[in-house]
Amino acid sequence: MELSISNRLSALGHPQRLALFRLLMRRYPDRVPATELALALELKPNTLSSYVNALMQVGLLSQERVGTSLRYSINMDIARETFDYLLLDCCRGRPETCSFNTFPALSGVSPMTDRKYNVLFICTGNSARSIFAESILRNVAGDRFVAHSAGTKPNSELNPFAVEVLEQKGYDISVLRAKNVVEFQGGDAPNFDFVFTVCNQAANEDCPSWQGQPVSAHWGLPDPVKVAGSDAEKSLAFQQTYGALHNRIIAFTSLPIASLDRISLQKAVDDIGQDHEGASA
Structure with missing residues (x-):
């Protein structure tokens, strides 16, 4: 061993x-x-x-x-075995050294309770996918979740095809803007309960740990901005991306969050990200 x-x-x-x-x-x-x-x-x-x-x-x-x-x-399994080897002797023999106070990255971890949750969706440009996710969650369950979105390299404006999809579906576009993720990393930023990346590029970037160690998952989807072809073909790609995110957010808001332990909740949000079925709502 x-x-x-x-x-x-x-x-x-x-x-x-x-x-x-x-x-x-x-x-x-x-x-x-x-x-x-x-x-x-x-x-x-x-x-x-x-x-x-x-x-x-x-x-x-x-x-x-x-x-x-x-x-x-x-x-x-192997990664966990390696971490256990490094930590378990310490935590069994001197549990006080393994407390949350000893490991700042774990401080603030608390069980989920039945309250309003802060959620952040991240992609690179914050012009389409994360904007869709923010809008959908606010619309579907704004009474239970506070939805935010941001980009690691945000565009200066929202993608016009994304805006068109949201307007067609009756969303209030005036509350939306492209934001840099650094806006949510300062001392006055919300403490997030959930952080989801919705594009591979953002997930691949080495970002700082979030305060309070929120439940995080990757819900990667192809970038509709990169679809070539006619305006009709591009519009279809945005509609499909909207639909896929709508399905995932419906699944997410249906979870009994307050009654799930953290491990079960993490598995549930991971499973939602692995569900590639259905691209329309």
Whole structure:
């Protein structure tokens, strides 16, 4: 066991292998294509391959072939075993050293209660997908959730096709604007209960930990902004993205949040992100 743990820690001792591991931890339980990993980490394919192989050899990653694409994900059982090895002796023998006060990233963690929840949706441009999600949640369950959205590299204005979809469906566009995620990281920002990324690029970025350790999940969807073709084809892509997010948010707002423990709640929001069925509402 100790040799295995030592090998895993040695594999993670390389900065770029560690960056790869952390990226896949953020994307768990997704299986991420090698091409996307290489792009996100700015690595040549052969360099990425060597890093992936090193982490697979010690069991930290698993691989799956989908057609001609290789996809990778964290082997969570092995990762958990590694973390347990490092922490359990400490926590069993000296539980006071494992309190939330000792680990600031865990401070503020509290069970979910039946109250109004703060939710943040993040994408890169904050011009379409996250704006859709913010609008839908506010419309569907504004009495139970406070919806926000932001971008890691926000555009100066909302996408006109996204605005058109929302206007067609009767949403109030005047309350919407593109925002930078840094607006929600200051001392006066809301404490979020849930943080969802809705595009792969935003999920792949190394963002600071959120205060209070909110429940987070990745609900990645293709970017409708990148669809080429006629205006009708572009409009259809935005309608489909709206529909997929509407379905996921309906599933999310149907969860018995106050009665679920944190582990069950995390699994539930992860499962919603893995549901690729249905793209219209």
